[in-house]
Amino acid sequence: xxxxxQYTLLFSSVxxxxxxxxxxxxxxxxxNLGLEGIMVMGALGxxxxxxxxxxxxxxxxxxxxxxxxxxLCGVLYxxxxxFACINFKADQTLVGTALNMLAAAAATVIVKTINxxxxxxxxxxxxxxxxxxxxxxxxxxxxxxxxxxxxxxxALIAAYVILYKTRFGLRLMACGEHPQAADSVGxxxxxxxxxxxxxxxxxxxxxxxxxxxxxxxxxxxxxGVAGFGFLALAVMIFGQWKPLNIGLAxxxxxxxxxxxxxxxxxxxxxxxxxxxxxxxxxxxxISLAVLAFTSANxxxxxxxxxPYDKGSR
Numbered sequence: 001x002x003x004x005x006q007y008t009l010l011f012s013s014v015x016x017x018x019x020x021x022x023x024x025x026x027x028x029x030x031x032n033l034g035l036e037g038i039m040v041m042g043a044l045g046x047x048x049x050x051x052x053x054x055x056x057x058x059x060x061x062x063x064x065x066x067x068x069x070x071x072l073c074g075v076l077y078x079x080x081x082x083f084a085c086i087n088f089k090a091d092q093t094l095v096g097t098a099l100n101m102l103a104a105a106a107a108t109v110i111v112k113t114i115n116x117x118x119x120x121x122x123x124x125x126x127x128x129x130x131x132x133x134x135x136x137x138x139x140x141x142x143x144x145x146x147x148x149x150x151x152x153x154x155a156l157i158a159a160y161v162i163l164y165k166t167r168f169g170l171r172l173m174a175c176g177e178h179p180q181a182a183d184s185v186g187x188x189x190x191x192x193x194x195x196x197x198x199x200x201x202x203x204x205x206x207x208x209x210x211x212x213x214x215x216x217x218x219x220x221x222x223x224g225v226a227g228f229g230f231l232a233l234a235v236m237i238f239g240q241w242k243p244l245n246i247g248l249a250x251x252x253x254x255x256x257x258x259x260x261x262x263x264x265x266x267x268x269x270x271x272x273x274x275x276x277x278x279x280x281x282x283x284x285x286i287s288l289a290v291l292a293f294t295s296a297n298x299x300x301x302x303x304x305x306x307p308y309d310k311g312s313r
Contacts, residue, residue: 007261013153017206024163027172036100036229063147070205078198238294
């Protein structure tokens, strides 16, 4: 039961971070379907940092370094989305899809190049971070507390405060609802949309490193992040683009994802002899079922996905 709670909170943390990233982007008016790709690039930056950093350093230094590296990679990769969709008014769905495809391929090539440079016989796309990963967790009895759980909680609270209690958040949401009206009162819609996308990249980048360090000490980048970016989009929609609802939805989806890791520890589940692949599919099946019944009542920001033209009214 402790292990189930541990994995539920950890996978929920991933979904909270990435879904909040999508929330900021869509509230600004830009659909970020590239969350999956941004997660991969954030994971790459964080994994390489864990690989090269000295495990003898204080844990807080390692955690901060990993967060900064993942954030930087996520933000830099999201610049491609912002530049294409905001400045060039490209189709946001196509750009996001292209970024997802590019990220896994680019990460694989980068990791293989680094591994070959270190050892010509090593042509894998795997990054190992066995020793340094220990800095990310603190044992509280039999429960492994991961510092990223605290990061996700802080991000959730901060997102609520920023969106609903600050001038920046209210202006951001105005640009996603009616950008022409926002522009008429002096709000720079382009800057606000850039801000939304970059914040999205920051959070999704952190979500990427949280995902690949959940319970494992190495990651094969050919696998990407196994569709978790799209699962985060489902969490965002189910949560109605509201931070607190997103947090609750993430706990639900995180619970079903955690089952695939710990089901064998429950005698009644093991006795059912259900293949492990079924448990792996469960979060995605649940997401399809939930969206099928709730999407009709979903209310997305009105101007999301619509390129802003300053000359139109």
